[in-house]
Amino acid sequence: MRDAYGRTLRTAAVLAAGAALLAGCSSGGGGDEAKPSRAKPSTSAPGTPTTSPTAQGFTPDPEKAPRNAADAKRIALAIVGEPDDWGPDFVKRSPYLSAPGYWPVLDTDCAWEAGTAPRSVLYSVTTYSEIPAAGGKGPLRVATTVTVHRTDTDADWEMASTLEEALRCPEQELRQGERITGLKSLAVPYGADENLDTLMEQGSYLADAFKGPQYYSWYQLRIGQVSIAAVVKGAPGRTPAEGNTAQIRVTGLMQARAKAQLGATS
DSSP states (O other): OHHHHHHHHHHHHHHHHHHHHHHTTOSSOOOOTTOOOOOOOOTTSSSOOOOOOOSTTOOOOGGGSOOSHHHHHHHHHHHSOOHHHHOTTOEEEEEEEOOTTOOEEEOTTSBEEEOOOOTTEEEEEEEEEEEOOBTTBOOEEEEEEEEEESSHHHHHHHHHHHHHHHHHOSSEEEETTEEEEEEEEEEEEOSGGGOEEEEEEEEEEEETTSSSOEEEEEEEEEETTEEEEEEEEOOTTOOHHHHHHHHHHHHHHHHHHHHHHTTOOO
8 A cells, every 4th residue: 555655656756746837838737548559650759669668666477478369358458447446426427438449549630530559559448437416516527548559669659649749739629519629748757767657748738618718638648559548528517636636546546556567576
């Protein structure tokens, strides 16, 4: 418990630092509850992904590395966040799990559409939760995604591609009636070889169902060949601090599970 708490504190520190840096050039949070982690190599992505252990104190066990889609599915479902991981007031949305094979792609017009997962991905799953609307407050909707890649390098490429998307499309259409604007990204080289191990996106969330912009926050990190992400979509009456606290909580728990599943020691 003590070690898991320490990991949560480190996650909170990264989120707080990222929020402070991004606040100078953006108002609100960024990310998309519908988009999974991306894994296609890109020649224009920042840096050159390399294979190495990531996150402080992470030592993978080669015997526990996923070998096929069945292994990857078991690991992903053991890691991905559930409503209680966000906080006591969260419940499942309907649908709760993403459809098998679900993989959105950001097109050339900066709109998200259905796509096909690359061969570098063994398995990916997204769960959807929320605090329902009540007391004059809108629904606080959140999601977590876990993607298991074939190699560490594939996962590293995903981080670079995610960063590149925000640079290419600071305004994105999530789906009809929902979009984000002023999207900014902050990548934190956390492990060895300057890998992009932690990524935070922030922007303003606009929805036809709400008046005015809301905050939007996407936080993603990788541990070996596994990437995890948590996204919060703001709503009227919900404060950024409320969403940030829940995001820190769920990310810390998923990070601890990922290390345990991959046989890490601290």
